[in-house]
Amino acid sequence: MKGIENVSGFTPLKNKIGGSGTSPSANVPLTSTIRHRPALHVDQTNTTRCVRPKGNWLDNKGKERPLVQYALMIDAGSTGSRVHVYKFNFCEKAPELEDEFFDKVQGGLSNFKDNPSGAADSLRPLLEKALQRVPLSLRACAPIAVKATAGLRLLGPQQSEAILAEVRNMLEKDYPFPIADGKDINGRRQGVKGVQIMDGKEEGVYAWITVNYLLNRIGASQGAIGRSTAEHSRTAAVIDLGGASTQIVFEPTFKTNSQGMSPGKHVYELKDFGARPLTLYQNSYLGYGLMEARNSINSLASFVWNLSHPNALRQGALAASDPSSLTVPHPCFAKDRQKPVNLKHGGAAETKVIFKGTGAGFDACRRFVEVMMDKDAVCQRKPCSFAGVYQPSLMSAFAEAPIVALSYFYDRLVPLGLESTFTVAELASLAKDVCKAPSTWATRFPASKYPEALKELEGRPETCLDLTFMHSLLSLGYELDDSRTVTVAKKLADTELGWALGAQLAVLEEDGVLCKMVR
Incomplete structure (x- = not known):
């Protein structure tokens, strides 16, 4: 590999x-049509692709595109948050990716379901590193978006909305980047899409855009081998x-x-x-x-064993000072290997089970799957x-x-x-x-x-x-x-795959040029 x-x-x-x-x-x-980035300019505010744009490129609201633009996307996933800081040039009408900075922290926003301010603060290490990557003169026009995925979807509206409101408040008060909500022709905010729970279909489509853009199978063929066949x-x-x-x-x-x-x-x-x-x-x-599938399969393994061994469950629970110490055999775990697992059952409280692998093999595990x-x-x-x-x-x-x-x-x-x-x-x-x-x-x-x-x-x-x-x-x-x-x-092409780049390209297309008034 x-x-x-x-x-x-x-x-x-x-x-x-x-x-x-x-x-x-x-x-x-597969890589025969891959996009190749231009060499980076020593001046972070400039590009080696061109001296000036090849046209007077305007966004969909009539504003002139800058030659170089930075943009930030935070992927707030179920197991951790990740920041992508992108550098684009507009030598052509369509943006060309020049550089990407990527960093991550463990623990998703959903880990802070009862602590919205703690959820927002968990993003600060990423934002501080992003500040170091964006030139001071371009920060006010470097749009940022925070897109939460399935972890927050599973929390429910009250807790997830409180977390997102706290994240928005932190960005507006403490950081120079404009939130990519989009603006109407009079400069008024259109919605809250810059800090939101992303629809599952967008997550998939944006990942598709990322892959096919980098493979040069969609979009303008800038700096790459053209699609000739x-x-x-x-x-x-x-x-x-x-x-x-x-x-x-x-x-x-x-x-x-x-x-x-x-x-x-x-x-x-x-x-x-x-x-x-x-x-x-x-x-x-x-x-x-994968994590939700694990939980479902583990719950099924526990349920089947409990159903077929009612006496062992009853006696084990009565004999143990901690009922959760009962060991349950699992066909999908390595033979004789043990692991404590917290099982989630809908809205009920988590239960702790110690699984011990039976080593029954692939076919036995597949039946549960x-x-x-x-x-x-x-x-x-x-x-x-x-x-x-x-x-x-x-x-x-x-x-x-x-x-x-x-x-x-x-x-x-x-x-x-x-x-x-x-x-x-x-x-x-x-x-x-x-x-x-x-x-x-x-x-x-x-x-x-x-x-x-x-x-x-x-x-x-x-x-x-x-x-x-x-x-x-x-x-x-x-x-x-x-x-x-x-x-x-x-x-x-040195770019992290996933939905983030595709979502960022959509922000540049839909929101146009966004700048923040810095006091």
Whole structure:
């Protein structure tokens, strides 16, 4: 995996991109159209791309675009917050990304559900570093947005709104950046979108924009290889696996005019990032992120054992000074490895369970995962993926274009040595090996070849669960066959992947030039 953090963000992909590997597009490397940033100017307020803009570029409110603009995006996720500080130039009408600074803190805003001011203060370390990255003269016109994701969605409106109000108050009082709410023609605020809980569909679509913008498959072809062939113009699908939710976005194609997507909220029309309008399929599955999937599978394992061992549960609870010390066997944990887990049951209080791995293996774990996936839910409009959700078939409506998987897909698979582009069958094979007894790990993952694998496996007794869920999401949920390839990535062209860049590009397009009056 040594090549995965190179300048392109991927190891060489050769002929593995595509469905069967036999189509023309399957032989086109995913990185062949990648955008290349210009060299950075010694003056942070300037650019090496041009001496002056090639036109008098105006935003959608008639304001003149600056030559160089900085912009900030804070991703307030369920497990932590991350700041992205972007530098763009406007040598052309469309913004070109020149630089990105990225930093993060552990613990999401939702960790402060009863302490809104503490939630706001948790962002200060990120904001102080952002101040160091933006030149003083450009700070007042460097828009900032804070987008919270599934963690705050799960809190409920009263607590989440209190947290966001405190974050907004802190930004307005203590920092020079204008909040990217947008303004109407008279300069009045249009809404509160600059500090908000982001809709799940936007999270997925913005991640899709990020990936396809960096691959130069949408947007102006600045500073990169142009799209000269039909193969290059095919956009990539994006599957983003977060902590609380997972998103899928792709541009389906149909063989005949009579075919097409069923209308509904899953249809997303995108008009600002290409020479042609784009019609995307998108869906966000709240509760199917990795951490929420773990909780559901763990709860199921606990429920099944309690149901089948009522006497053991009763006697164990009465005999123990702490009822939560009862140990429950778990087929998705490594054999004989134990871990205390706090289970969440809807609005009820958390309960603590100590799970002990049975080492039953991949197939036994998969049975629990498949129940949680709810594949047998009623499908009102066919075809469906899982949980009764309509989705055009990836194997027919997206048969050959690339699929890029982000976030926890990368974080969990890379340390275990899976190739950056792999087949669904190869993921199943890896999951089966991980689900075997720990005594087999040293032979399967020798330190000389996989230096991070044993540390990862020893530190996460639920890795079998994680990989089994990821495989089931692709194979059972999205119905990808064993030969279909998926590419995992964290960075592309030195830029963090995820929804943040896509959301920032949308801010620059929709909000135009925003500046803050600094007293």
